[in-house]
Amino acid sequence: MAAARDLKAMEAADAGVDAVELAKRHLVQPWPFAGSVGAEARALIGEGEGIYITDASGKRLIDGPAGMWCINVGHRREELAKVMYDQAMALSYNTPWYTMNAPSAELAMRIAGHAPGDLSHVFFTTGGSSAVETALRFMQFYNNVRGRPEKKLILSRGGAYHGSTYLSASLNGRPRDRDWMDGADELVVKLSSPDPFRRPQGTSIEAFTDFLVDQFRDTVARVGADRIGAFVGEPVQASGGVIVPPDGYLKRIREICRDNDILYVSDEVVTGFGRLGHVFASGEVFGIDPDMITFAKGVTSGYFPLGGVVISERILQQLRRSNHPDALFGHGLTYTSHPIGCAVALKNLDILEESVLAHTREVAPYFQAQLKTLEELLLVGEVRGMGLMGCVECVADRESKDPLKLDKDVGKRIDAHCHDLGLLVRPLINMCVMSPPLIISREQIDDMVAILREGISRTMEDLRREGVWQG
Structure with missing residues (x-):
């Protein structure tokens, strides 16, 4: 032996x-x-x-x-490996351009059931970067259809990490991420990191929170709400060093976004699917109802590449009611709604809900x-x-x-x-x-x-x- x-x-x-x-x-x-x-x-x-x-x-x-x-x-986890095998033997792939599969429809329903507010529809991607990229491109499409082509700027923060594709990487605010890399800098406005540890010496948490909120509000006033399409923020800045924001900060930012018709995109690529004890942390932990939530990573526990965006029903209704019913959201991925990934995610969600x-x-x-x-x-x-x-x-x-x-x-x-x-x-x-x-x-x-x-x-x-x- x-x-x-x-x-x-x-x-x-x-x-x-x-x-x-x-x-x-x-x-x-x-x-x-x-x-x-x-x-x-x-x-x-x-x-x-x-x-x-x-x-x-x-x-x-x-x-x-x-x-x-x-x-x-x-x-x-043998049950995840078995689901992967069984789905591959049943249907290994279908084109999402003009066909669909059952696991993706069921998974979209299950995910929507865990999302806060009126987030009820899901677009599946291959991971976190493509999820954030999708949310940003959807914001651009949304404003084009609504006749606001100038409303495209994106608010992001120091210490942020949102991905490695071109638009998502443009939002990153960590040291060294962008030193030698190009990005869509003309589309991004950076704000301070909500890092209490790095607040100015002698400043209370309450005063620091007020500073962050005032900076956000002043930036919207200075740049113009009519030019800002979205704010993208992680509930907890993960790769920036696990930056937990001050209490109430995210709620106050959400209100400013709502008052100024700025889409709030909660990047839950890391915090989603259990990391904070819930499928989504936005509502359950931080008490906010974003316009979109991006997710990936834990949705399949890393067993298969999958990500996505959960989108507000309100946004979709506004698009359906527009004067441009033939406007095309020209965005998709070969592996959007992949049947194996969605089948694995369904079983993974079962495991999470049962005990994890x-x-x-x-x-x-x-x-x-x-x-x-x-x-x-x-x-x-x-x-x-x-x-x-x-x-x-x-x-x-x-x-x-x-x-x-x-x-x-x-x-x-x-x-x-x-x-x-x-x-x-x-x-x-x-x-x-x-x-x-x-x-x-x-x-x-x-x-x-x-x-x-x-x-x-x-x-x-x-x-x-x-x-x-x-x-």
């Missing part, structure tokens, strides 16, 4: 070596640097089960980022409390989060909150130590982001936080020894 396991491990290692070499020769990774583009290999993952993944060396790791915020019901959403709401406070204990470490400036989303932000010192005096790869340093200890972390410059599969138990949360604590402690020792940090 042991010999068989050893043989399997050796075969996996050989396959890993081959994959590493093939990647260096042929594979272009996402978000590469020019100096290594097309010539790099990254950590090779061979298997996954539950909240764990196994790397090429056979090391078992807690999947701290849940893939990329998406493995919500965990790895190796309730479990997430039950363990989330424990997850947040345990992560918060890491603020005892001198390198940690703040631990923040909501639901099963968390961020540990490291700073040179807590008074200045300056991350730039630290080694710029401090997050990667922590991740490397954690990898050795049995945890995969998502490093973001000076931050470590955690968003484990929603099925994680309290005991597994304890393991994750203990490893992260040790990884940060080892990094502190490294920085002191190298003279980079004297904390």
Whole structure:
């Protein structure tokens, strides 16, 4: 038995070596640097089960980022694999241009049932970027049909991340995302990030919230509501460092949008499908009813590429009542409403509704409390989060909150130590982001936080020894 396991491990290692070499020769990774583009290999993952993944060396790791915020019901769910197989054997694909499939119609109904307000119709895409792109193109179409071709500007915020397609990437407000990339800058107006940790020293949360709302209102007045088509915002800024906005901020922004006929697009690519304990967080957690919600990632728990936009009935009625009934929304994707993706999403939604959403709401406070204990470490400036989303932000010192005096790869340093200890972390410059599969138990949360604590402690020792940090 042991010999068989050893043989399997050796075969996996050989396959890993081959994959590493093939990647260096042929594979272009996402978000590469020019100096290594097309010539790099990254950590090779061979298997996954539950909240764990196994790397090429056979090391078992807690999947701290849940893939990329998406493995919500965990790895190796046989019921999802079976649905994928069964649907592929029944109908693997149909053209959405002039045919349709039953799973997509049922899924649209199920999703609409969870959406707030009058959001009742769904356009399916292939992922989050294409979902945001679709929402923006739909806004442009909507205003063209209504005879307002000048109402196309988009309000976005610092720290935002909305995708990698041209329009969606133009909204991004994270450091380095746009340094070397072009975008539709003429269409985007940027606002401040709603980051309470980075508010001016001596400013209360209430005053900071008022500043954000006043800035939004003043921007609308300065630019002109007749030129602004949409505001796009994540309920919690995910890849920007898990920025949880101040209480009441989103409701106040929603009212300004409503008063000025600006479409409010809630980007729930990350927060949707359980990350905050509900299928959608906009209504259930933040008390807002957007005009559109974008989603992806958790809709299939990463088992199949799928995303979409939930659209308000009011908007659709206005289009149907217009004087241009023949106006064509010239937008679609080859894999729109893919039958396999929609079938997987239906089963995934069953799993979420049966137990996972309730479990997430039950363990989330424990997850947040345990992560918060890491603020005892001198390198940690703040631990923040909501639901099963968390961020540990490291700073040179807590008074200045300056991350730039630290080694710029401090997050990667922590991740490397954690990898050795049995945890995969998502490093973001000076931050470590955690968003484990929603099925994680309290005991597994304890393991994750203990490893992260040790990884940060080892990094502190490294920085002191190298003279980079004297904390």
